[in-house]
Amino acid sequence: MNSLLVAPAIMVGIGLFFGTILAVAQRFLKVDEDPRIEATNELLPGTNCGACGQPGCLPFAEKLVKGEVDPGQCTVSTDENIEQIAEYLEVDAGRAEKLVARLRCNGGHLQANQIAEYRGFEGCRGAAVVSGGGKGCAWGCLGLADCEAACTFDAIHMNANGLPQVDTEKCRACPDCVAACPRDLFELVPLNQNLYVQCNIPLAGEAATQLCAVACDACGKCVADAAPGLITMQNNLPVIDYAAGGEPRPDAVFRCATRSIVWLEREQFQDQESRKAGVA
Amino acid sequence: MKALGFLRRSFEHGVHPAHHKQQTADLPIQRVPFGKNYIMPLGQHIGVPAKAIVAAGERVKRGQLIAEPGGFVSTGLHSPVSGTVTEIGDFRGVDGRFAPAIAIEADPFATQQVDAGAALDWQSLSLEDFIAAVQMAGIVGMGGAAFPAHVKLSVPDGVKIRHLLINGAECEPYLTTDHRLMLERPEALLEGAEIMRQKLGAEETVIGVEMNKPDAIETLRKHIQPGQPVRVVPLKVKYPQGAEKMMIKSVFDKEVPAGQLPRDVGVNVNNVGTIVAIADYFLRGMPLIERVVTVAGPGVTYPANLIVPLGTPVRDVVKFCGGLKPGTREIIMGGPMMGRPIASLDVPILKGCSGVLVFTEEETARRKEYPCISCGRCLEACPYFLNPSRLARLSKARMFDEMKALNVFDCVECGCCTFACPSSIPIVQLIRTAKDDLTHRKEPDA
Numbered sequence: 001m002n003s004l005l006v007a008p009a010i011m012v013g014i015g016l017f018f019g020t021i022l023a024v025a026q027r028f029l030k031v032d033e034d035p036r037i038e039a040t041n042e043l044l045p046g047t048n049c050g051a052c053g054q055p056g057c058l059p060f061a062e063k064l065v066k067g068e069v070d071p072g073q074c075t076v077s078t079d080e081n082i083e084q085i086a087e088y089l090e091v092d093a094g095r096a097e098k099l100v101a102r103l104r105c106n107g108g109h110l111q112a113n114q115i116a117e118y119r120g121f122e123g124c125r126g127a128a129v130v131s132g133g134g135k136g137c138a139w140g141c142l143g144l145a146d147c148e149a150a151c152t153f154d155a156i157h158m159n160a161n162g163l164p165q166v167d168t169e170k171c172r173a174c175p176d177c178v179a180a181c182p183r184d185l186f187e188l189v190p191l192n193q194n195l196y197v198q199c200n201i202p203l204a205g206e207a208a209t210q211l212c213a214v215a216c217d218a219c220g221k222c223v224a225d226a227a228p229g230l231i232t233m234q235n236n237l238p239v240i241d242y243a244a245g246g247e248p249r250p251d252a253v254f255r256c257a258t259r260s261i262v263w264l265e266r267e268q269f270q271d272q273e274s275r276k277a278g279v280a
Numbered sequence: 281m282k283a284l285g286f287l288r289r290s291f292e293h294g295v296h297p298a299h300h301k302q303q304t305a306d307l308p309i310q311r312v313p314f315g316k317n318y319i320m321p322l323g324q325h326i327g328v329p330a331k332a333i334v335a336a337g338e339r340v341k342r343g344q345l346i347a348e349p350g351g352f353v354s355t356g357l358h359s360p361v362s363g364t365v366t367e368i369g370d371f372r373g374v375d376g377r378f379a380p381a382i383a384i385e386a387d388p389f390a391t392q393q394v395d396a397g398a399a400l401d402w403q404s405l406s407l408e409d410f411i412a413a414v415q416m417a418g419i420v421g422m423g424g425a426a427f428p429a430h431v432k433l434s435v436p437d438g439v440k441i442r443h444l445l446i447n448g449a450e451c452e453p454y455l456t457t458d459h460r461l462m463l464e465r466p467e468a469l470l471e472g473a474e475i476m477r478q479k480l481g482a483e484e485t486v487i488g489v490e491m492n493k494p495d496a497i498e499t500l501r502k503h504i505q506p507g508q509p510v511r512v513v514p515l516k517v518k519y520p521q522g523a524e525k526m527m528i529k530s531v532f533d534k535e536v537p538a539g540q541l542p543r544d545v546g547v548n549v550n551n552v553g554t555i556v557a558i559a560d561y562f563l564r565g566m567p568l569i570e571r572v573v574t575v576a577g578p579g580v581t582y583p584a585n586l587i588v589p590l591g592t593p594v595r596d597v598v599k600f601c602g603g604l605k606p607g608t609r610e611i612i613m614g615g616p617m618m619g620r621p622i623a624s625l626d627v628p629i630l631k632g633c634s635g636v637l638v639f640t641e642e643e644t645a646r647r648k649e650y651p652c653i654s655c656g657r658c659l660e661a662c663p664y665f666l667n668p669s670r671l672a673r674l675s676k677a678r679m680f681d682e683m684k685a686l687n688v689f690d691c692v693e694c695g696c697c698t699f700a701c702p703s704s705i706p707i708v709q710l711i712r713t714a715k716d717d718l719t720h721r722k723e724p725d726a
Binding site: 115116118119120121123125126128129130131132133134136138149150179182203 | 370372374375376377378609620621622623624644646678706709710712713716717720721
């Protein structure tokens, strides 16, 4: 009888012993986690995309509660969600201007000269590693859709001309496509900056135009037509400095013969899309 | 036991591609006539690009220094022809990118006499002067990597080079440049070997040659002077026998640990072409301005082994060989296993280019890719004992960072895995892509 009771007694004893330790630990070592972190995290999209610069949504929520970042820095959330978070935390939304990914190239299959046929390993990075794909231009879009595969938000689709069409509605300005492009052609720019240079050829004149029909030949007309100081020629390409003052106007692009500088209202390559529709 | 010795003369793993060398193995080396335009890229070796010291419009003589080394891991460049510098600008290179180069138009009336200095008194040169001379002569590893030869010669204190290993394996299919050099210029090879051996202070020279070149082995053995510490070691025919770490394993049965260099096991490895270039410079004053190139493959009309001045456009070389056959689909610079396809015929022959291979539809058609069946053939093929199948899967899933833990940077892209894969998975291509992503990826600014 005795030996039957020993085992449970020992177990109960051990249980009480550790229970006491836990109770003491709970009393003296307790960490108060701000319940707002959890609640804020619930309101975030949970994609862990990293567009805000944080490793994921929870670390972003922690920083939000500490007041180190603004809710608006989450580019993925809808405006309502941002408002909700701002209201909940009683801070300013600080909604940053909407950024979208733009491609610094306008030379699709129809415009860029093909010097070879690339039949190797699929993907831009694969082509860039061996011989730079089939296009004569060594700086432009390879058109093999690495960005389409990398996009988390299904915002990039290759158009009929072999260029990645960015859906500005869906684009959340996370840097996935920027990292995926072996030619570093994607950049995140504010949607309301209408003037955009969509060429990356550091050559001038005929050297550029013989590679691609829509190459910037560095003629400098856009520099002359824009407000002084707004556009400068650097490395045979126009560079737009929005901070320099001077109001950007569509006049700057009117005389561009190759459409390498454009006035964008929404998406890039709208003219190419319409051409596709016309063909169909 | 001794009879089994030759069986041991190999490394573990590797593959056995058909060698296809019969096309050019018996063709003597011939010289390509001078053409019109030459393009000398400033960065045709591994390391810092050279610095041009000539200007557009300047007249240059064949063999004249036109660019000096841009740093220690860099070499000089010499004009391959007598003519006029037309432009110093960006030209398309083998990788499709534009890079700075010196364009020279040959003078059709020049004698093309080499503007070479006299032979150098190499014996009295100090080691530093010898290394500097090799650097100025523009000599690089001629096997394909184009790593500056003088860097290998600069051994840090405390490291003793005991063996000079000369790589005559030529394990890449189709290529016969080293084979022909060993047959036609064994004296130059052995002279160069003696210069290198004495300067390195090595005890002996070992020439490793694959056993499918018995004539080369015989010729070399015949030319060895009595008392000269040179051994010719026949090696098993296996790819990549010519990779330096594999060859050290085959010849000396020593393994060079990952991340270390051959010098750490007391060996200096040089290609046959490099050694001949050393002999040409120190005994005849001829800097590196031309090299032997094998033009072969089913798509070329007259295959040949050619001495081609550096900077000659591939177009001229192919034209000399009777042009391309109809149905040509792909031109590879280098060997078929590790060479690079070129997108334009205007790219020039560089110091590291050992072959121009022309393939037709039949050889280049891509086989249908099937899922990995986990057979492990790639693991058995990989001479570096990596796990190619796992690396390929990670690369497909774009999990590049995870590949670092599997030592992806130890991969030399020899292509054994892709060759061995029964499911036709482009394994080495996937790994190469991942390596490129890891080294060139632009980190987001955020």
